[in-house]
Amino acid sequence: MGHGSGGKLTSELVRDIFAKRFGMKGPLTDSSIISAEAKEIAFTTDSYVVDPVFFPGGDIGKLSVCGTVNDLAVAGAIPLSLAASFIIEEGFEISSLETIAGSMAAACLEAGVSVVTGDTKVVEKGKADGVFITTSGTGLVRQAYREAGTGKMVRPGDILIVSGSLGNHSIAVMAARKQLSFATDIVSDCAPLNNMTGKLLDAGTDIRFMRDITRGGLATVLNELAQMTGYDIHVEETGIPVDEPVKGICEMLGLDPLYLANEGKILFVAGPGDAERVTKILRSDPFGRNASVVGRITETKGKTVEMKTVAGGSRILGQLSGLQLPRIC
Amino acid sequence: MKFISEYRGSEATEAVAKAIRREVRRSYSFMEVCGGHTAAIHRFGIPSLLPPEINLLSGPGCPVCVTPVSYINRAVTLSLESESIITTFGDLIRVPGTNTSLEQTKAAGADIRIVISALDAVALAAANPGKKVVFLGIGFETTAPGTAAAIIRASEKGIKNFFVLSGHKIMPPAMEAIIHDGTAIDGFICPGHVAAITGSSVFDFIPGRYGLGCVVSGFEPVDIMLSILMLVKQVNNSAPACEIQYSRVVTREGNLKAREIMERVFLTEDSEWRGIGKINTSGLGIRDAWKDHDALSLLRGLQPGEEGEENRFCLCSEILRGRRRPSDCRLFAKTCTPENPEGACMVSSEGACNAYYRFKRDAV
Numbered sequence: 001m002g003h004g005s006g007g008k009l010t011s012e013l014v015r016d017i018f019a020k021r022f023g024m025k026g027p028l029t030d031s032s033i034i035s036a037e038a039k040e041i042a043f044t045t046d047s048y049v050v051d052p053v054f055f056p057g058g059d060i061g062k063l064s065v066c067g068t069v070n071d072l073a074v075a076g077a078i079p080l081s082l083a084a085s086f087i088i089e090e091g092f093e094i095s096s097l098e099t100i101a102g103s104m105a106a107a108c109l110e111a112g113v114s115v116v117t118g119d120t121k122v123v124e125k126g127k128a129d130g131v132f133i134t135t136s137g138t139g140l141v142r143q144a145y146r147e148a149g150t151g152k153m154v155r156p157g158d159i160l161i162v163s164g165s166l167g168n169h170s171i172a173v174m175a176a177r178k179q180l181s182f183a184t185d186i187v188s189d190c191a192p193l194n195n196m197t198g199k200l201l202d203a204g205t206d207i208r209f210m211r212d213i214t215r216g217g218l219a220t221v222l223n224e225l226a227q228m229t230g231y232d233i234h235v236e237e238t239g240i241p242v243d244e245p246v247k248g249i250c251e252m253l254g255l256d257p258l259y260l261a262n263e264g265k266i267l268f269v270a271g272p273g274d275a276e277r278v279t280k281i282l283r284s285d286p287f288g289r290n291a292s293v294v295g296r297i298t299e300t301k302g303k304t305v306e307m308k309t310v311a312g313g314s315r316i317l318g319q320l321s322g323l324q325l326p327r328i329c
Numbered sequence: 330m331k332f333i334s335e336y337r338g339s340e341a342t343e344a345v346a347k348a349i350r351r352e353v354r355r356s357y358s359f360m361e362v363c364g365g366h367t368a369a370i371h372r373f374g375i376p377s378l379l380p381p382e383i384n385l386l387s388g389p390g391c392p393v394c395v396t397p398v399s400y401i402n403r404a405v406t407l408s409l410e411s412e413s414i415i416t417t418f419g420d421l422i423r424v425p426g427t428n429t430s431l432e433q434t435k436a437a438g439a440d441i442r443i444v445i446s447a448l449d450a451v452a453l454a455a456a457n458p459g460k461k462v463v464f465l466g467i468g469f470e471t472t473a474p475g476t477a478a479a480i481i482r483a484s485e486k487g488i489k490n491f492f493v494l495s496g497h498k499i500m501p502p503a504m505e506a507i508i509h510d511g512t513a514i515d516g517f518i519c520p521g522h523v524a525a526i527t528g529s530s531v532f533d534f535i536p537g538r539y540g541l542g543c544v545v546s547g548f549e550p551v552d553i554m555l556s557i558l559m560l561v562k563q564v565n566n567s568a569p570a571c572e573i574q575y576s577r578v579v580t581r582e583g584n585l586k587a588r589e590i591m592e593r594v595f596l597t598e599d600s601e602w603r604g605i606g607k608i609n610t611s612g613l614g615i616r617d618a619w620k621d622h623d624a625l626s627l628l629r630g631l632q633p634g635e636e637g638e639e640n641r642f643c644l645c646s647e648i649l650r651g652r653r654r655p656s657d658c659r660l661f662a663k664t665c666t667p668e669n670p671e672g673a674c675m676v677s678s679e680g681a682c683n684a685y686y687r688f689k690r691d692a693v
Contacts, residue, residue: 238339253445254678256372307374308374309372309373309374309550310337310338310339310373310550311337311338311339311342311373311374311375311378311550311551312338312339312342312343312374312378313342313373313374313375313376313377313378313550314374314377315371315372315373315374315377315688315689316687316688316689318686318687318688
């Protein structure tokens, strides 16, 4: 508990666990000064409460960096710096905290960002669950892509591209939770995607919309896009990449991979003339190897997502209703 | 995925669809009894592949949907006891009882856990000897053997704190009740997983006594469409029979071991079906020999609420009997949604209303 008192133990915690790993130099002051050269800065924040804290393919630290970096990346911004706040439950292992800080540092290095400010609070046992992290981030907005998150540039005929296989993060976390008795070697796809989006934007591709496919899965992002643009969206189930082991577990548990959360996938909408180049550039990136065209924006204005199923039938792909729960017979 | 992808592809479904179009001579109404079929039919968009003459009706085979309010009330009552841990399959926790649902009592602090097997609940009981672990046994012949095996396991291992609240039901009496009810159907798409346990022969009485066709179907799009084709041919040839389409899993005799376990633990008794009412010898109660594991014994002295009033506009009872469609209900997709279900058919992913809501364009 003493680590949260604000005294010597607190500064030791901050200095030894966090500042060292995040490469913070000089005195630890109350605010960090960052230089803003661009006219517009993207600014985002997100809290991370994943259970369990460690899961195959990552941990809460990696997740807290990647999630915020990706939110900036899909806004068409170049991520610059992060703030990280920790709420730590009394009794949480120092060694675990070190591991988490280490994976944050590694993810920052990969993404080319740095944690420049932060905060820690320790709460009594039972008042939190291990550790919760909030990260906020700033990024330089690329003017040509400043509407990439709004859907305003989307037109009929535009092509939808998913950057890779869906569902791995959800299944990995679910398996690590050990509530449901199944074992799998599926790992989370948690990754910083700003280098991948950077390649696309540097190449001047005709990207008209980007959104990271997190909670609620692809189906939710598609429905949001239909709402934003007003157009009907057509998708082909056969084009949607899902790894075989994920498919198998979804069949067994009655889950739909199109509604499962990802932490390393983006839906892109590209102009029809440039979709092929976008797919090619994505596939050249380690996080976009399975990139695939999944559908298109139609001419009609009904705000509905319609899917041609693997069986050749057609149905609507609705919003997620409630939680996905295992089926019973 | 082996045994799945080859039954899903659009080339195969299109070939069967063509064959159905060739066979069709009039209009046909077939009931898919099983909620798993309802979900698959809408998930894969099968109605869009069929000629308009084929009319599919959803039946009473969604276990969550037909579990009566009185059962939910009992489960809620048990969940409020401080020393109890309730274990259940997922969807059931959202079904509204008279005053509250298990989801609400869970939010208020009751210890309610989702399991995917009754044996998980036995393990939980072994690990928590100070608690009474109650497994909510619902479902048809597919899940009943698992519950029976769990009771036998607990008894053999001396795990005295494991209990089952049996709401298990069996399928054939409900199908017969629907026929008696006068629902206009030309045949049944019979539940494949039920038949894997019981054998297809339990449905023989339907063509025999009532002259209606039965085809035991698998759950992939090609399976379901082939079953429809087989039913169309039966009707065209006036040759009702009990056929097996799902022959990679189902035999005429079924799984003898599972049947024997069920027989040892359960006996048939009259049972209440939500929306339908009491159906004779359609439920599975726990035999006296295993009564130490029957959660009914824990309910003595407690006062669970009895049947409450359902919303008077709710059409679940008509829908479960194949008389109306979800889109006929004035609550559907308005006040009754998967987030706030008024009736049980909207709760489970296998409920007809839920499947219509999620997958069907014309219904929403």
